[in-house]
Amino acid sequence: MKASDYRARVEKELGAEAGEVREAGRLRAAAITGEPLTLDQRRDLVRDSIGQRGDLPTAIPALLAILADSTQPEQLRTAALDSLKAAAFVVTAFAPHRAEFLATLHKVLSEAGAELRGRALETLAIEKDKDAQALLVRGLQDPAKALVPPAAALQYLGYDDHGGYENVVRDVVAKSDDDEVRYEGLRLLASDPKSSSLFERLFADKNEKSEIRRLGAAALQMLAPDKFEKAARKILADDKDYDEIRATALGALTHVREFARARADPKLVAKVDELRAKTRGFLRDAAARFVQRSG
Amino acid sequence: MRPAISQLLERIAGLAGQEGGADALAALLPEQAAVYDGLGSGEAERLRAHIFAALAAGALPAAALPFVLEELETGADPAATAAAAMALRGAPGAVAEAEALLLKSAARLAVADSPFPLAPGRTALQEVLATLAVLPTAGAESVAALGAMLAQGALSAAARAEAERTLAALRARRSEKPPCCSTKASDPGAPLPALEIAGVRLEDQSGARLAFADFFAGEPSALAFFYTRCMNPERCSLTVTKLARLQARLADRGLTGRARVAAISYDPDYDLPGRLADYGAQRGFRFDARNRFLRTLGPVEPLKAHFELGVGYGPATVNRHRIELFVLDGAGAVAASFTRRLWDEAEVAAALASQLASPATSS
Numbered sequence: 001m002k003a004s005d006y007r008a009r010v011e012k013e014l015g016a017e018a019g020e021v022r023e024a025g026r027l028r029a030a031a032i033t034g035e036p037l038t039l040d041q042r043r044d045l046v047r048d049s050i051g052q053r054g055d056l057p058t059a060i061p062a063l064l065a066i067l068a069d070s071t072q073p074e075q076l077r078t079a080a081l082d083s084l085k086a087a088a089f090v091v092t093a094f095a096p097h098r099a100e101f102l103a104t105l106h107k108v109l110s111e112a113g114a115e116l117r118g119r120a121l122e123t124l125a126i127e128k129d130k131d132a133q134a135l136l137v138r139g140l141q142d143p144a145k146a147l148v149p150p151a152a153a154l155q156y157l158g159y160d161d162h163g164g165y166e167n168v169v170r171d172v173v174a175k176s177d178d179d180e181v182r183y184e185g186l187r188l189l190a191s192d193p194k195s196s197s198l199f200e201r202l203f204a205d206k207n208e209k210s211e212i213r214r215l216g217a218a219a220l221q222m223l224a225p226d227k228f229e230k231a232a233r234k235i236l237a238d239d240k241d242y243d244e245i246r247a248t249a250l251g252a253l254t255h256v257r258e259f260a261r262a263r264a265d266p267k268l269v270a271k272v273d274e275l276r277a278k279t280r281g282f283l284r285d286a287a288a289r290f291v292q293r294s295g
Numbered sequence: 296m297r298p299a300i301s302q303l304l305e306r307i308a309g310l311a312g313q314e315g316g317a318d319a320l321a322a323l324l325p326e327q328a329a330v331y332d333g334l335g336s337g338e339a340e341r342l343r344a345h346i347f348a349a350l351a352a353g354a355l356p357a358a359a360l361p362f363v364l365e366e367l368e369t370g371a372d373p374a375a376t377a378a379a380a381m382a383l384r385g386a387p388g389a390v391a392e393a394e395a396l397l398l399k400s401a402a403r404l405a406v407a408d409s410p411f412p413l414a415p416g417r418t419a420l421q422e423v424l425a426t427l428a429v430l431p432t433a434g435a436e437s438v439a440a441l442g443a444m445l446a447q448g449a450l451s452a453a454a455r456a457e458a459e460r461t462l463a464a465l466r467a468r469r470s471e472k473p474p475c476c477s478t479k480a481s482d483p484g485a486p487l488p489a490l491e492i493a494g495v496r497l498e499d500q501s502g503a504r505l506a507f508a509d510f511f512a513g514e515p516s517a518l519a520f521f522y523t524r525c526m527n528p529e530r531c532s533l534t535v536t537k538l539a540r541l542q543a544r545l546a547d548r549g550l551t552g553r554a555r556v557a558a559i560s561y562d563p564d565y566d567l568p569g570r571l572a573d574y575g576a577q578r579g580f581r582f583d584a585r586n587r588f589l590r591t592l593g594p595v596e597p598l599k600a601h602f603e604l605g606v607g608y609g610p611a612t613v614n615r616h617r618i619e620l621f622v623l624d625g626a627g628a629v630a631a632s633f634t635r636r637l638w639d640e641a642e643v644a645a646a647l648a649s650q651l652a653s654p655a656t657s658s
Binding site for chain 1: 448564
């Protein structure tokens with residue numbers, strides 16, 4: 001059966017009458033899950049169910065029923081979750097179902113498989129759900145209890161920059177040798193003034209990975225512009241440092257709020273002229289942009 | 296070592312309905328209370344929700360009422376709002392503003408309803424509506440608002456049923472409604488001496504550095520507290536927008552150039568000058584020598600102690616704060632306070648005008 005045929009049939013059966021939304025949703029969910037369709041067909045129906053705004057009053061209850069039903073295939077439930085997240089953008093249509101949606105996500109956390117559980121956890125974390133955040137922290141502190149990998153947990157905690165997990169995250173970053181975990185942790189700390197010394201150290205450390213150093217530069221510039229400027233000048237003056245990092249430093253110096261101060265510094269200007277004349281690629285381009293802005 | 300959150304919640308639950316428990320619970324509500332130290336904002340909100348819910352077990356002490364009304368007016372956490380609504384049911388006597396504030400919170404929750412973890416199976420909006428149903432002062436305004444809410448068809452089945460029950464209760468009561476009385480819930484603003492903070496070092500949005508007394512002495516000022524990372528649009532963002540409106544009010548009264556308008560950040564390590572300038576400009580605030588945003592160059596503690604600021608801190612930033620604006624006299628001492636509840640620009644402008652008219656300032 002084609003999705004369009006199915007849609008026509010359900011619409012005919014339901015008559016799209018107002019006031020019987022929940023019953024309509026139940027029927028639609030039953031049709032999606034009970035018909036002798038293949039999993040792919042059923043998943044297509046789920047994905048297609050919110051295509052039209054007018055479908056939402058019946059589609060949302062149907063999707064919630066599928067998401068809540070632990071006997072349904074995980075892929076179908078995951079597709080239902082994706083469709084519900086899309087439906088949530090239509091605030092007025094979704095509002096009557098929001099509380100049930102959140103309650104269903106909590107239920108999913110306790111019984112679903114890893115993929116769906118992780119998706120539910122992320123969705124709740126986006127909502128700044130305190131219980132979801134507690135589960136993420138628990139997983140970071142005790143990997144045996146983790147519902148998602150540590151990099152994902154850090155990313156999800158980062159949805160709430162008032163969560164107050166900086167101490168936990170700093171600890172994870174210090175102990176981990178996984179670059180992805182460190183990167184996600186550092187991203188979360190990038191708005192934490194107490195981490196400015198950490199970013200200053202990372203930015204200056206030639207043994208660090210370049211993406212970590214660049215993240216350190218961006219965070220330091222945001223948290224402590226004066227410290228950043230000092231560190232950037234030092235890196236720029238060091239011909240043994242990597243061109244990519246020196247270009248990052250120079251690019252940022254070109255766009256500081258106090259550019260007049262940078263432009264008036266003869267040592268810095270002389271160094272930039274030298275880099276423009278003697279280097280190639282992005283470092284020379286960065287030097288050219290500095291000179292261009294200097295007028 | 297601070298107690299675990301679970302221990303705090305146990306302690307709060309243990310106070311519910313106990314003799315002296317309500318006063319002990321009310322004492323935990325100020326943002327600067329030690330129970331909130333080091334908590335993230337989510338945990339701080341959770342704690343407050345439990346405190347309000349525990350207060351609902353008995354009569355609401357007068358000291359807790361401003362916190363309940365504040366939560367209903369500008370709270371962003373559905374559970375804390377719902378628990379505040381529950382606590383309001385125990386208010387002794389009628390609270391005139393309660394109806395409008397419950398309706399405001401119901402309107403917020405109508406598009407952001409959540410399960411209410413303290414009453415399994417119910418939602419935050421249901422609790423707010425249930426309070427409205429028993430509120431002695433609720434009447435025609437609620438009937439109209441709930442009617443409109445139901446007509447929009449944007450409520451869940453459970454919330455719809457609750458709204459219908461509330462509407463029926465209100466209609467049944469309309470003919471026997473008692474005359475409305477007024478309870479003004481605002482913190483008293485005790486004048487404080489300015490001298491102890493005269494030397495506190497500040498930096499403004501342009502990077503200029505000065506002492507507290509350099510700016511706040513000589514002319515009366517309106518001083519608000521805020522921080523740019525505030526997540527509640529009804530608090531800091533609105534405060535700064537209202538400061539811009541206050542500037543316009545002062546201009547209308549011909550007071551530009553005679554009074555100052557300033558805001559100081561709760562979060563000085565993060566709110567660097569450029570950030571202060573952008574935040575104000577984006578909300579229409581016009582900066583000049585008399586109109587500045589400031590941050591302390593050292594800790595914010597001296598100002599926190601002096602103004603008894605309602606602010607608590609987590610590991611990285613503010614975890615909770617109230618709305619606070621002070622009108623300072625020409626010596627920098629507090630002449631009037633507008634705290635916890637949304638303030639009115641006209642009232643603040645009038646308070647500044649009154650300072651300018653007083654002999655001490657005009658001489």
